[in-house]
Amino acid sequence: MKKSSVLNIAACFALLFLGFLPMANAQKAVPVFENGEAQIVPAFNDPEKWIRHDLWVETEFDTDGDGKPDRMHVDVTRPFQTDTEGLKLPIVYESSPYFAGTASLADGVLWNVKHELGATPPARVNPTVTRRGERPIISNSQIKTWVPRGYIVVHSSSPGTGLSQGSPTVGGDNESLAPKAVIDWLNGRAKGYTSPDGNEEVKAFWSTGKVGMTGTSYNGTLPLAAATTGVEGLEAIIPIAPNTSYYHYYRSNGLIRSPGGYLGEDIDVLYDFIHSGDESKRAYNNKTVRDTEMKNGMDRITGDYNDFWAGRDYLNDMGPMKAALLMSHGFNDWNVVPEHSLRISEAAKAKGIPTQIYYHQGGHGGPPPMSMMNRWFTRYLHGVQNGVENDAKAWIVRENDPNDKPTAYADYPNPEAKPVQFFLSKGAPKAGGISTKRSANQGKETLVDNYSFSGATLAQAEVTEHRLLYVSPVLTAPVHISGKVKVSIKLASSKPAANLSVWLVSLPWTEGRNSKITDNLITRGWADPQNYKSLRESEPLVPGKFYEMSFELQPDDQIIAAGQQIGVMIMSSDREFTLWPAPGTELTVDLDGTSISIPIVGGTAAFEKAVKE
Template identity: 70%
Template sequence: MTQHSKFKTAILTFCLTITTVLSVVAQEKATPIFKDGEAQIVEAFNTPDKWIRHDLFVETTFDTDGDGKLDRMHVGVTRPYQTETEGLKLPVIYETSPYYAGVAPDVDGVFWDVKHELGAMEKARVHPEVTRLGERPIISNSQIQTWVPRGYIVVHSSSPGTGLSQGSPTVGGDNESLAPKAVIDWLNGRAKGYTEAYGGEEVEAFWTTGKVGMTGTSYNGTLPLAAATTGVEGLEVIIPVAPNTSYYHYYRSNGLVRSPGGYLGEDIDVLYDYIHSGGEESIIPNSNATINDAHIPKAFKNKRAYSNAMVRDMEMKNGMDRITGDYNDFWAGRDYLNDMAPMKAALLMAHGFNDWNVMPEHSYRIYKKAKDMGLTTQIYYHQFGHGGPPPISMMNKWFTQYLHGIDNDIENEPHKAWIVREGDKMDEPTAYKDYPNPEAKPVTLHLTSGTPKTGGLTTTKPTKQGKETLVDNYSFTGEALARAEITNHRLLFVTPKLTKDVHISGVPQITIKLASNKPAANLSVWLVSLPWNDSRRAKTTDNIITRGWADPQNHKSLTESKPLKPGKFYDVTFDLQPDDQIIKAGQQIGLMIFSSDKEFTLHPKPGTELTVDLDGTYLVLPVVGGADSFNEVFGN
């Protein structure tokens, strides 16, 4: 072999070796892995000690803390190290919250006093302050262990006026929608991020594809919807769990001042104080700042004081109206149903039918609207209380489809609703074509007399039944009233004992023809399953099918209440909370009408009398199979 030939052979061998090495390196690069339409855990990503964690501040388009500068949101990032060393770009799972930096202490007087007459002024409440918790760069550890090993980057941010995020909390105001929008814009190169809250070096999100999915529970579930209503490009899918979709529906019911379950006396200003962990900096951030500060009152020593005065003590105080409970512009601006027109993200809703904090109507109203808009949407309901995300496999498929672009046919699934049936596990929901069940038909139930014991519920309109009167007394709980054999503090009407199971699916509606002996009265309705379950493992909600509340003064208009003329009868029609429940054979369905609900409403002095015209009162119940099926359970 000539010297030239040996040289050519050596070069060829070298090139083959380099090619082989590069090929091996390429093969060893970590990439997401998918099976059965789901992202799998990749061992190369499942290395917490190597994850890159850093924080930054994203500039928004608003200034809500009075310093004359655009507010910046504190953002935390957790990503596989391969996004730094191998040029890997991954999609983002994003959760934002007002809770990450701590909340206000539970002190006496923080809630509104509910013991007073309807329409009366209340004494001032206490305003606790939050001591901010947490240190940079870690905002939260939620979602990380679940999604980073599956090939996602997890991003967190604190809401305006909480933690190290600038601005003011508004509890449903526009800035709480625009803040996550700004973060998503930054992830897509349309907004600026900085290393510090003031000044700092610019930070770019070079490590992401820009596709974002959001999830979270309660307030953290509200904010994905808030972001989606902006129509921001890059937000492909949201999975809100038990989201508050309207602060009016959270703190009012059909014109009635009504607390969320477990938080008697809470209102929107209470929640404001609860989350306001930011805003401790001086109103003017540094001595070199050049701003037009003529609009900043000199009395404010810092941004927290400014926000308290402008948002809580002005906007909220003037807008929330605890006197009448009417729906107004303040509440309309905090109802995400009104803002959905720009929304295009795919939507998987999740909620519990026994969530009496953020009630199940919150998810249903958004699901229905999104479906009407033609968005890809499904709903997951369970029989438990507040919280409860869909099974991880379901969430995985949604994120895989919309963030990684792996077609797993979600849009073509024949089932749009997933209901965890009574006694089943959370990860074993039953699939239905839709919610409400398409086979559910309205069944009208009429009342027969029986006070002070119990009257009846029947599908056959009876002959004239007359009028019955109850006497308000908040001292008795709803459970005590439902269990009582005889009492004049409620009216209770029950069906015969069921000979077969009855499946209720949808939104019951009630019309009550009533008169009050006073110009104002609470009106509460429970639909219950009797006899009451006295087993040691039973919970109060085991016997509650659904509930509803209304202000008779709003019988004509939600936006304008008028005092009742004592003795005059009014027709009050309103929806109860959505439900999907199977009432077992052997039980009876009971409709209970009473006035003040000890757990939810104001507590006026006992003695108000409500008279119900039984002939003008009826319940419309959505029953799977309709009237024919319903009558069968009584042998009719």
């Protein structure tokens, strides 16, 4: 063949080859976005082809006393294209102390709450946890949601749980530094290994370095814990019902209080509940953490705030935080009460961090709508400019609405809500009244503590000496409450210590009045009168002497329907939450020295209009 012919044939083949290049590139799987949301990509949606493996990431701490940095057990689930096509993707990451199993809450594990205030409680039983799970899978959470949409999903077990080394500390620094180390590894700044003690390294070559964290309850706390380290690469977090302060979880205004549904739980109980790590290290961990640090710091006698609790409050650690925050919580969550989310979201907004909050009317858990989460991660992990940062700052699920149809508001609390001060008028042992106008010389009224009666029973009682109840006129129009109710009370106790519990209720009590709210509780709160001056220093009450104190109830956003009455109920022990001292303590309330401030949309004018006949 002539040289020119060979060249022409070669040129044809070259053009043909180059012609196929765009087609070959077009066949590569990439994330797809529509309307600012990541879409399911069929090429990513074949579980049989997902690559799943595990590893151990080295941290900067040693909490199990073996002289070596603790390593965290991590699993990875990613599309196969991250191996075959050089695809790099962002990460959705969930960490937990629960993945490897938990202890039984058998008799004796929880603290016995039936004793006098200030008394040393009887000893409790320390359970053990049998680890569950098989490598390489730590958890299957998040995977079916996010991998098909162009993300890699990563899980890790918290220190001292599962196959992660170290010790649980329940809010200690290592629980922040552990997920930080994983995020550092995803960005090439920390080392990962194929085994807990070996030297064969694993690289996250498939990671873009952009990480978003989410999870519910404890799993929702850990994204915040990681964010407070300021770690580079953690771009966004979606905590769902997170515990943001262990003091606020186990205490209220100086009062020893259990989380709803777990009467007698305290921080050492939770430590035992999650301690599923290496059995050979548990004795050391128990001695140094549970039996020393926690025993000396938790103070189940006075309930006072101290440095132990301050070190487990993420509000105190928010200086370095910069991850965009989408917070989610239920207004009727009495396990992790709703103040946990509000206190952090308010601090994040004050720092200028992109922040949104989603509240629903249900109980513990409940993520934001999938579309909202998708937009959040799409914006901050994939970098798609979908304008989510310009969306409404607050999303509230209204009564009877489905959770995926929240109403948008400019902020929470509702900016149109104004504090309305209410005063009490006498009526015990029946119901007295509340009014925006003060009536002088209402005197004093007394209740007798008796833990045998639940708050719901007392709210429905027509006549009882075990609570004081003050109600508004019947509403002729709806009243929208949004924010935190504040109680200012002047009271005396017949004993040196007493529980104090306050409920805001909607009456008459009608079980199951809508699909989201199963009773007429609006909100509630608890306090120890011994802490009337200081949260850090309580003092015994002088029987018969009157003391003044103020505290807030849990935040809420609820529309009280026409035909209802708003009631303030004051009692001593709250059967589902507080200690159970012997019945008989008397609390006397000075009505002229007591008031309650309720945030109402439209302020005093709106309330007055709603009670006109």
